[in-house]
Amino acid sequence: MAEKSQKFSLMALTAMVVGSMVGAGIFNLPGRFGQATGPFGAIIAWSIAGTGMYMLARVFQALAERRPDIDSGVFAYAKAGFGDYTGFLSAFGYWLGSILGNVFYWVLIGTTLGNFFPAFAGGNTFVAITVSLIGIWAFHFMILRGVQEAAFVNFVVTIAKIVPIIVALLMMLFAFNYQQFAENFFGGVGMPDKSLFAQVRDTMLITVFVFIGIEGASVYSRYAKTRADVGTATILGFVGVTGLMLAVTMLPYANMPRAEIAELSNPSLAGALEAVVGRWGKVFISIGVLVSVLGAFLAWSLICAEVPHAAAQSRDMPSAFGRENSNKVPVVSLWVTNILVSLFVVSTYWSSDAFWFMLDMTSVTTLIPYLLVAGYGVIIARNGTGYEDVPGERRRDLIFAWIAVIYTLIMFVAAGLKYVILVAVLFAPGTLLYFWARNEQKLQYFNHKERVLFGLVVVGAVIGLIGLITGHITP
Template identity: 65%
Template sequence: MTSTAQKLSLVSLSALVVGSMVGAGIFSLPRTFGAATGPFGAIIAWCVAGGGMYALARVFQALAERKPDLDAGVYAYAKAGFGNYPGFLSAFGYWIGSCIGNVSYWVLIKSTLGAFFPVFGDGNTVVAIAVASVGIWLFHFMILRGIQQAAGVNTIVTIAKIVPIVVFILILIFTFKLAQFQENFWGGTGMPETSLVEQVRATMLVTVFVFLGIEGASVYSRYAQRRSDVGRATILGFAGVMGLMVLVTLLPFASLPRAEIAGMRQPSMASVLEAVVGPWGSVFVSLGLLVSVLGAYLAWQLICAEVLFTAAKTDDMPRVFARENANRVPVAALWLTNIIVQLFVISTYWSQDAFALMINLTSSMSLIPYLLVAAFGVLIARRGESYEVRPEERRRDLLVAGIATAYTLFMIIAGGLKFVLLSAILYAPGTILYIWARRERGEKLFTPVELVIFVAAVAGCIFGIYGLASGSIVI
């Protein structure tokens, strides 16, 4: 795309960031936090998550400005910093994690409808899977008509879906009960006997999930009207969404007992508003959720296809995924993305808690690419690479990138071994695409270090499959 008319403005890029982040996760926050902790623990969790993700957002901003030649940020930064195979794993992990995240959207949509139409159950009945399948392919063919059209729809949807969330926040502010908030502050009646550290740890993967999409502008940097808009859009989107998520988490504690919030059906935001204002509150939030999740799904479909397409253009995925149709849409990448989403949607039929599983697995898959981006930020700051301009920023950027690296490592550890092994089950066989691409170009498969990484992924895959087969890992 070369014409200005086909480029994305700061508003459109910011909408991609907000549209990517404000999706299924924000509507599930009251129950998720209510089941784990009270307001005090929630405040600590958001300080950790907000601080870590802000540092990561600043890394994306700095890299967008200092490495303008690297497009599709998450994948490109990993390859530039650590080599071909780590770069491939970043692209593949980010892509497959995003596909799984898209599945969580369909599960939540059907679970929401299940509150009014029992045939949808908790989002994983046969009817729910069939309806979700129709939706997958309707979106697929809409996107095939053009990226620019789909991005325009996303901007409109992003504005529309913020309204119910803001209304929810305003109603809970006006009905704020200080005594109820104080009663819940340390957990209130029936609080599980767990340490504060464990309470915070129980919320960590969901905080990662609700921040996924913070890199949306970076992924679409090649479409930006001005390169500087990429960093601005990232910070603007982060700040706005952070405020919304903290309020959605904390305000319900001033309306209802923590134990009651913990027992609510997902989407718990709808259940909270119903308890406060009556049945119309549930309907209102549920409609907002449907708009929100469909908008987020659209944004992530665009991002998934873009990551595969860019990896193929830089010779790190098979050439077939670099194909575009007449509307400049990466058609082969989009087809594979939706085939994978379809398969995961079908698999939810056998899951005990499909929504929670998809959230946690998406977060786990995305943390490896985020870690590599943060580490790349540390790498170029330590080397002084690209700091000929504004060299005084080098020390600050090194500190911020170090915080982002420590945060992503902490998140991987906090998520637990279970999700590391489940991630390996996907990473190891995904290497087939890497081998295909390397052989297609007659290039050496692995360096010695890359071979060690591959062996570790295969070992994790074997242990993960054994865990599933033995029942020690339950999905």
């Protein structure tokens, strides 16, 4: 009976996707896009991001259908396609990206409160960090009471946090100024002198960030009542949230000059609504941000705990991470996750720009497992695994998977070498967990190809550490 109560419906799985995606990033889209480009560049950026992420969503859907035996989501696909160490790096990278994303949520809470209480300004003051630590551990003990209970809270919060976004969009749509939108279309007054390519490139990481969570149903596939619901929930969540993000990006251009949008403090949607309806709009959105981010933190805390737990179940992480309490919560995984989140939150005290740094690091870290998932999609479409009854769908899925691969590679280029190197700095010590797991099973650590991959990780980590020490790389 306990196992049965843990099963999620299609609606609950869709809420996991929406709850994971609609968190912090969507409230900061106006300012980030305003700094980078006008509506024309934004349309191009969202066309690229929407196409790439839609293809990735279709890959997740195809893998859920063709490989129903793989029920651990993201990292398990990487392991099946590219081997044990690559699977570990995917699991660790996804876990790390989730942890950094949770840190970002608390920084955003601090910056939001900083608009009203100076002691929180920047999101990384002593007061902001103290409040964040209290919040992290309050959620921790709530989750320990049970995954199903936390998932129900997430479902309710997901509905609640959509409301202020919808209200803001309706207000801005009602005040739509066509002339202002036309003036902003190619950047308007004060647009920095840079190419259209550079404008679009400067928006790419935040588009990745706001799409993180598209795999929420896949991560929890083992809890689905019906396996087919995993793919359906992924597509439903993607379509709905994409529409919201596009509207949040474009409508502020019709209500204020692009240069003023660029100067809005975070969360910039609050300032955009304030320009339309006055001070109450900023307060209203700020409350919505707090609800949304706390809900997203809950959703990602569930995912953070699930990933190393699932990896331990498949022996890709140390067995200790597989332990559960009486409520079926991966207790060791949750404790380690929140200890790391707490340490990263404390480290933001020394960051010059904790807000954008954490957002960009989260995006790049999560791109690695996304790339490996897309690559595995290519592999199974090419060799026909799972397509015995539907051979006509192989070619379509192969095209989708290749486009997803190309898209994620382009995102790495857009991110820049700095963030890729910093990820290696975190991956190198993280590999100690891989050694631990392999030693438990008395297995060889690496084959020849994996030694080369590990060597590249170590070289990247050394370069990153030297850059941090000399000041050539700054967080």
